[in-house]
Amino acid sequence: MPAGEKIQVQDLRLSYGSREVLHGISFTVTRNEILGIIGPAQSGKSTLLRCLNRTIDLIPHARVSGRILLDGRDIRSGINVYDLRRTIGMVSPLPVGLPLSIYDNVAFAPRAAGLKSRVDLDEIVERCLRQAALWDEVKDRLNSLGTKLSGGQQQRLTIARALSHQPEVLCLDEFSIAIDPVTTMRIEDVLKELRREITIMLVTNLTQQARRLADRTMFLLNGEIVELDRNEVIFSDNPASQKTYDYVNGIYG
Amino acid sequence: MGSAAQPQTSRFSKTEFSQRKQRVEGVARWLFFAMAIAMIIPLLAIIAYLLVKAWPALSVEFVLDVPRKGMTEGGIWPALVGTVYLVFISLAVATPIGVLAAVYLNEYAKDNWLNRTINLAVINLAGVPSIVHALFGLGAFVYAARFGYSILSASLTLAIMTLPVIIASTREALASVPMAFREACWNVGATRLQAIRSIVLPNSTSGILTGVILQVSRAAGETAPIMFTGAVFYKAIERGDILAYRLDEQCMALSMHLYTMATQVPNVDESVPYATAVVLLGSVLLVNASAIAFRVWLRSRKKW
Numbered sequence: 001m002p003a004g005e006k007i008q009v010q011d012l013r014l015s016y017g018s019r020e021v022l023h024g025i026s027f028t029v030t031r032n033e034i035l036g037i038i039g040p041a042q043s044g045k046s047t048l049l050r051c052l053n054r055t056i057d058l059i060p061h062a063r064v065s066g067r068i069l070l071d072g073r074d075i076r077s078g079i080n081v082y083d084l085r086r087t088i089g090m091v092s093p094l095p096v097g098l099p100l101s102i103y104d105n106v107a108f109a110p111r112a113a114g115l116k117s118r119v120d121l122d123e124i125v126e127r128c129l130r131q132a133a134l135w136d137e138v139k140d141r142l143n144s145l146g147t148k149l150s151g152g153q154q155q156r157l158t159i160a161r162a163l164s165h166q167p168e169v170l171c172l173d174e175f176s177i178a179i180d181p182v183t184t185m186r187i188e189d190v191l192k193e194l195r196r197e198i199t200i201m202l203v204t205n206l207t208q209q210a211r212r213l214a215d216r217t218m219f220l221l222n223g224e225i226v227e228l229d230r231n232e233v234i235f236s237d238n239p240a241s242q243k244t245y246d247y248v249n250g251i252y253g
Numbered sequence: 254m255g256s257a258a259q260p261q262t263s264r265f266s267k268t269e270f271s272q273r274k275q276r277v278e279g280v281a282r283w284l285f286f287a288m289a290i291a292m293i294i295p296l297l298a299i300i301a302y303l304l305v306k307a308w309p310a311l312s313v314e315f316v317l318d319v320p321r322k323g324m325t326e327g328g329i330w331p332a333l334v335g336t337v338y339l340v341f342i343s344l345a346v347a348t349p350i351g352v353l354a355a356v357y358l359n360e361y362a363k364d365n366w367l368n369r370t371i372n373l374a375v376i377n378l379a380g381v382p383s384i385v386h387a388l389f390g391l392g393a394f395v396y397a398a399r400f401g402y403s404i405l406s407a408s409l410t411l412a413i414m415t416l417p418v419i420i421a422s423t424r425e426a427l428a429s430v431p432m433a434f435r436e437a438c439w440n441v442g443a444t445r446l447q448a449i450r451s452i453v454l455p456n457s458t459s460g461i462l463t464g465v466i467l468q469v470s471r472a473a474g475e476t477a478p479i480m481f482t483g484a485v486f487y488k489a490i491e492r493g494d495i496l497a498y499r500l501d502e503q504c505m506a507l508s509m510h511l512y513t514m515a516t517q518v519p520n521v522d523e524s525v526p527y528a529t530a531v532v533l534l535g536s537v538l539l540v541n542a543s544a545i546a547f548r549v550w551l552r553s554r555k556k557w
Contacts, residue, residue, distance in 0.1 A: 055439050060363055085442040096437040099456055099556030108451070109441035147557040158437070165441055 005072075006031040006169060006199045007052070012066035014047055014056070021047050023223045024066065029169070034191065034200040036210030036217035036231070038247070044223040045203045046093075049171045052201075053088040054081050070169075086113060089167030089198075093174040095154035097146030098161075102129075102138050105146040105157055109165040124164055131194070132160035133186050152183030159187065163194075170194065171201045176209065188213055207248050211235050219244045303534065307527035315528055319492045324514065325521050329529055331490045333536070334497055335504030338404055339479060340472045342500075343411035348465050350412075351419030358420070359427040360435075360449055379417035386414045387481040395482055405500045407483030414478055415468040422464025426457035431557075459551040466544035470537040476508040484509040486517070507533040 007029040014022040022044045029035050037045050050056040051064060054075065068075050075084055086109065098105050106125045115121060125142070129135040134156040138149070146157050155175060162170060172191075176184040191200060191213060204210050210217045211231060218228040219241075227234065227244045239245050318328030358375075362368040390410025400406040430453050438448035476484075484506045490497035498504045507529060515526040 053440065055436065058439060058445075082442040082444065085440060090440040092433065092436065092440070094433065096433045097557075098434055098437055098452055100451070108438070108443070112438075112441065112443040112447050145556055161437070161441060 004030045006070070008067075008069040008072075010067040010069070012048075012051060012064070012068065014044070014051060014062065014064050016059075017061045021223050022051075025220075025223070025225050027218060027225060027228050029199060029201060030216075031199055032195060032197075033215040034195050034202055034213050036214030037201060037203045037220055038205070038207050038210050038217060039220035040247075041205075042222075043220045045220055046173050048220070049090065049173055049201065049203060052169070052171060053085045053090055055085070055090070057081070082113075086165035087168050089162035089165065089170040091155075091158050091162050091170070091172040091175050093177045095151055095158050095178060097149055097154040097157050099145065099147050101143045102146045102149070102157065103142040106160050106164050109161060113165065125160075128160040128163045129157075131163050131190065132156040133190050134160055152179040155179050155183070156187060156190075159190065167198060169199045169201065171203070173203045174205055176204070176206065184209075207235075211248075219247060221247075300534070303527055303531050307524055307531045310522060310524035310528035311531060316532060317493050319490065320487065324487060324518050325525075328492075329507065329510060329532060330492060330494075331488050331497065332505040332507045332510035332529070333532060334490070334495060335404075335484065335488075335506040336473050336508070336533070336536070338498055338504060339408050339411060339484075339506055340469055342404065342408035343415060343472050344465060344468060346409065347412040347415045347419055347468070351416050351465075352423050352461060354416075355420045355423035355427060356449060356454075359424045360445060360453065375417045375420050378413075379421065381414075383414060383475050384477045386410055387478040389413070390478055390482040401501065402485075402503050403483050403501045404498055404504050405483070407479040407504075407506075410478045410482045411472045411475065414475065415472055418468055418471070419464050422467070423457075423461045426460025426464065427453060429460060430456050456556060459548045462544060462548060462551075466541060469540050469544075473533065473537050474508055476506075476512050479506055480509055480512075486513055507536075 005028045009028070010026050011024045012022055012026070013020065013024045025048075037048070039045055047056070050059070051068060052075075056062050056064060064076070070084070070087065073079070098108060100108065103125055106128050107121045110121060110124055115124075126135065126139075129138065134153060137153060138144075138157075146154065149157060155178065159172075159175070170191075175187065179187075188209070191202070194200065202210065202213060214231055216228065216230050217234045219226045219234065221243065227239055227241045229240065233239055234244060235248055237245075239248070245251075315328045316333065317330055319330050321327030354375075358368065358371065362371070387410065390406060390413070394400045394406035394409050395402055398406075400409075434452045434456075435445075435448050438452060439445075443451075483503050485503040486505075486509075488503060488505045511526055511529045511533065514521055514529060
């Protein structure tokens, strides 16, 4: 197992029916980095994340080829897919509070994994809500519905839920699309804290967000990686590709 | 300014075209309203007519008593109890099968030829006339399965008749639970079954219930399927006895009783079949009303 490499993607191809969405992409994600993924709509960013936690399996007509290694282990065959999904936390673009109490929202994943002890669940719920910077706002009403929280709160609840199964990689898919800038900043601070322990993949439409948070950024365009490099290069005046420069500076896309 | 000379006609003033539009709009509105009202009139007329015709025979005794003197007097208790048995047993059979089948079709089924065939079968089963169900029940349950002419055969026939509608309405209820909830569950390592049990089913109960309840009136009202398989012209049971029938016995039923009283029995007072109809309609409406109340309560607890 190569030391710094958390995820290796090798020649990943994906098609929905006859339409190929990812055209054989390869890259690595380094342990404890924040990898930004930018690119216009329909470039395959969300699909890429679905491949990582294999929720792509649940989508009809999706065909995948290529290899994805997590800590050197091929995740595409012979693994316990439920544990894989717990190892890779996923935060979706629109906040999804499950129609359960705030407590049950966070306790859902541990329970689905078979944990029953109330003491342990209490501990997990409090830890994750604190990590997601939501604890102080909801600690007195853990039994009220998660779906009745505001959009920003629900998004932090989603992050708390994604942390509840102690993921090693956290994937965020345009997490700030439905929330206000202040909440976005709070969550960005949370992410900066989290990166000490886990690896983060941040799909975002806001190039500035990738610039602020990421160590390296990937520019994905029409299912191909145009460029993947350190932020100093991607957001400099002369990245390797003119397309990257144009996109980052709002000239393209 | 050139336009200042005729400011009234230049902006926002009524034109012939706009006035015609307004008239058409008015006519359309009244036409739609009239059709909506026209739908209520027959319903009210039916209920009023039934009540007026049934009035001389209607009483608590009529509901609780058994038929007497060659069914020309007395009440309809055996038929009422029989209908309750048939409806309850048929839905007790059809609901679990229908709901679980719908869960498969909506939550698990991939789009392949087998599942398309199942879908097609469900749709076609819903379109089969009740008399054909009756013949099938006769062949399958009465003869082939050797259940004989019995409550069991009649209930199973009704169950098959109601099944496709329960499947269809349950699928609709399941589909109304947003996909994002399921994905959120899968994302944290839950299986489909865990997502279904904790999120999808609890949040589609109200819709599933509606579908099942609508089938109560259908199962209670159908005559043909039970006439061929288990309903009988006359059956002597104790007055007011709820546990009168066994599964392997034939029973009386309201719909069947209504038919016999109206066409087969001579010298019956005209009010008797009408009163039977009122009891049938009344019990179905009672079930529907309680179901609606339950649903309103469920909706008030809607979680998103």
